[in-house]
Amino acid sequence: MTEKLVILDFSGTLCLAAPRFAAPSALREELEKSGLTALGVTPDVFWSELVNPTWTAGSTTRTGYRRVLTDRLADLTPQASRDDVARSISRFSDAYFQANSVDPLWSPFLETCIRQAGLAAVIASDHYAEATEAIVGSLAGIGIPARSLAEAPSSSPDEAVLVATSADLGAHKSSCEFWDSIRRSLNCRELRRVLLVDDFGINEPEGDAYGASEKVLQRKAETTARLEEVFRAPVSCFFFSLRPAAGASSADFRENRVITRIAEAEEALKQFLAA
Structure with missing residues (x-):
C-alpha cells in the first residue's frame, strides 16, 4: 500500500537541458539547423505564432508536438509544401525531445x-x-x-x-x-x-x-x-x-x-x- x-x-x-534548449541563442541555432529559419520562423515567431497558439491542444491531447506545429506552420506558410514543413518540424522535434532527458x-x-x-x-x-x-x-x-x-x-x-x-x-x-x-x-x-x-x-x-x-x-x-x-x-x-x-x-x-x-x-x- x-x-x-x-x-x-x-x-x-x-x-x-530543455530550458537550455529554449534559451534564445540555442533556439536560434536549432531553428537554423532544422530548416525552420528558411521558412520564416524566428525565435519570436516560434513562441508567438507556433507554440503559444497550439499549447493547449498540444499539451492536453494525444495529438502530439509534431502534428500541432506542422499543422500550424503549414497554415502560416501556404507558399511552402507541407512535406517541407513536416520535415523541418520533424528535425526540430527530434532535437527537442532528445533534450528532454533526466539529468x-x-x-x-x-x-x-x-x-x-x-x-x-x-x-x-x-x-x-x-x-x-x-x-x-x-x-x-x-x-x-x-x-x-x-x-x-x-x-x-x-x-x-x-x-x-x-x-x-x-x-x-x-x-x-x-x-x-x-x-x-x-x-x-x-x-x-x-x-x-x-x-x-x-x-x-x-x-x-x-x-x-x-x-x-x-x-x-x-x-x-x-x-x-x-x-x-x-x-x-x-x-x-x-x-x-x-x-x-x-x-x-x-x-x-x-x-x-x-x-x-x-x-x-x-x-x-x-x-
Whole structure:
C-alpha cells in the first residue's frame, strides 16, 4: 500500500537541458539547423505564432508536438509544401525531445525512491504526447525503471518511477483533475505525506515570463494547496531554484549550484522518509 508520495517536476528540475534548449541563442541555432529559419520562423515567431497558439491542444491531447506545429506552420506558410514543413518540424522535434532527458545527477535520488517500500514516485509534467516515451527512455538510459502512469495498475507503484503528463491525463497541473487522476491511479487512500520537488518555473531561461518571481511564488503556493486538497495529506515542498546569488552568474556557478541543490534534495528526501 502506498503511504508516501514523491512528486517531481520535469523541465527545470529533473531535466535541465530543455530550458537550455529554449534559451534564445540555442533556439536560434536549432531553428537554423532544422530548416525552420528558411521558412520564416524566428525565435519570436516560434513562441508567438507556433507554440503559444497550439499549447493547449498540444499539451492536453494525444495529438502530439509534431502534428500541432506542422499543422500550424503549414497554415502560416501556404507558399511552402507541407512535406517541407513536416520535415523541418520533424528535425526540430527530434532535437527537442532528445533534450528532454533526466539529468544523471538525479540517479541516487530516484534509486532511493524505487527501493523504498510503500513509496510512489511520480514525475508530473505539463507536456506533449511524445514526452512520455522520451522521459521513460531517458530514465532507462540511466538505469531507472519507469513507466507511464497509465500502466501503473499492472504492478506495484513502488517498483518504478511513474510518468504523468498533461497530454496523457487530458488536463494541466494547474487543475485538480490532473492530480485526481494520479490519486485514483495510485489508489492511495491513506496517504501519510507528500514531498513535492519543483522549480515552479524559476529555472526557465532569462526573460521568459513564466519564470517571473511573482508568478513563481504564486504557482508554488497554489500547487501546494492543491496537492493538500486532493491527497488530504501534509505536503513538504523542496523548492529547486538554481537562481544565482547577486554577482554570481557564471556557468561554473550554475553547474556547482545544480550539484549542491540535488544533494540538498537528497537530504530532504531522507528526512521525508524518516518522518
